Amino acid sequence: MTPPPASHDPYGASVDAYGDEGDQPLVRPYAMTGGRTRPRYQLAIEALVSTTADPSVMAGLLPEHQRICHLCREVKSVAEISALLTMPLGVARILVADLAEAGMVAIHQPGNGEAGGTPDVTLLERVLSGLRKL
Amino acid sequence: MVAGGFGVGKTTFVGAVSEINPLRTEAVMTSASAGIDDLTHTGDKTTTTVAMDFGRITLDQDLILYLFGTPGQDRFWFMWDDLVRGAIGAVVLVDTRRLADCFPAVDYFENSGLPFVIALNGFDGHQPYNPEEVREALQIGPDTPIITTDARHRADAKSALITLVEHALMARLK
Numbered sequence: 001m002t003p004p005p006a007s008h009d010p011y012g013a014s015v016d017a018y019g020d021e022g023d024q025p026l027v028r029p030y031a032m033t034g035g036r037t038r039p040r041y042q043l044a045i046e047a048l049v050s051t052t053a054d055p056s057v058m059a060g061l062l063p064e065h066q067r068i069c070h071l072c073r074e075v076k077s078v079a080e081i082s083a084l085l086t087m088p089l090g091v092a093r094i095l096v097a098d099l100a101e102a103g104m105v106a107i108h109q110p111g112n113g114e115a116g117g118t119p120d121v122t123l124l125e126r127v128l129s130g131l132r133k134l
Numbered sequence: 135m136v137a138g139g140f141g142v143g144k145t146t147f148v149g150a151v152s153e154i155n156p157l158r159t160e161a162v163m164t165s166a167s168a169g170i171d172d173l174t175h176t177g178d179k180t181t182t183t184v185a186m187d188f189g190r191i192t193l194d195q196d197l198i199l200y201l202f203g204t205p206g207q208d209r210f211w212f213m214w215d216d217l218v219r220g221a222i223g224a225v226v227l228v229d230t231r232r233l234a235d236c237f238p239a240v241d242y243f244e245n246s247g248l249p250f251v252i253a254l255n256g257f258d259g260h261q262p263y264n265p266e267e268v269r270e271a272l273q274i275g276p277d278t279p280i281i282t283t284d285a286r287h288r289a290d291a292k293s294a295l296i297t298l299v300e301h302a303l304m305a306r307l308k
Contacts, residue, residue: 044220045159046200048198079202083158083188088161090161090162119302121306124299126193127193127299128303130191131292
């Protein structure tokens with residue numbers, strides 16, 4: 001009974017990354033986005049991102065884009081991408097939007113897409129039934 | 135959303151019911167947000183980082199619920215505005231020994247129209263005030279549920295979430 005190495009568990013690995021708040025990144029956060037501070041379209045913080053991109057296609061991407069693709073082989077939210085790859089939320093949003101535009105990831109925006117994003121009755125009922133079953 | 139004053143137990147609450155250890159995401163506030171933060175006048179390039187803890191619950195095959203603890207500093211309203219879009223509602227955690235700490239959150243949700251419930255977090259099981267006393271003190275209308283909870287316990291946190299979603303559903307059906 002040997003526990004798997006921590007590197008196989010993105011959640012376990014990320015906790016340590018926050019252990020020392022004095023650590024400063026070597027690269028200023030928005031250098032990764034070419035100085036852009038806004039994505040082409042507004043991604044919800046809880047929007048889900050997944051990829052089925054072929055590893056051979058991913059090889060041509062920027063390292064940060066590759067890391068996102070790698071992580072999103074299992075569905076992750078924009079918030080999780082930001083937390084697990086230790087990049088600011090705004091940076092994660094821009095990079096994910098880039099990947100979506102390039103057709104490398106699929107984005108599942110929450111709710112039914114109506115303005116304001118208020119969850120509809122059907123969704124609330126599903127959430128309620130799901131919570132009761134926990 | 136899980137809101138409340140600093141140190142009231144938001145991350146504890148999220149962790150009690152989340153299927154993952156709470157994660158932390160950070161947003162960098164740059165000079166684009168100048169004017170709402172006291173630090174901005176100390177230099178041209180001042181940036182402030184605001185951190186937010188969150189957890190997730192997979193409810194069924196294609197339904198994931200995310201729980202976001204609001205940033206401890208109430209002045210970071212831009213993060214709240216971001217979170218409130220698409221949110222089902224908010225649990226406002228209250229430490230009745232420091233009732234005033236929850237005023238900004240209650241005001242915010244009343245103004246935004248997001249359904250919310252008040253959850254009195256009893257530290258070590260102590261609940262010095264009952265829900266009706268708190269309702270009176272906070273001037274909360276009769277429709278808003280006020281419950282007692284222990285943010286450390288999964289069953290309590292789950293029950294608070296169920297109360298919130300029921301309340302949100304009622305509000306939608308009215």
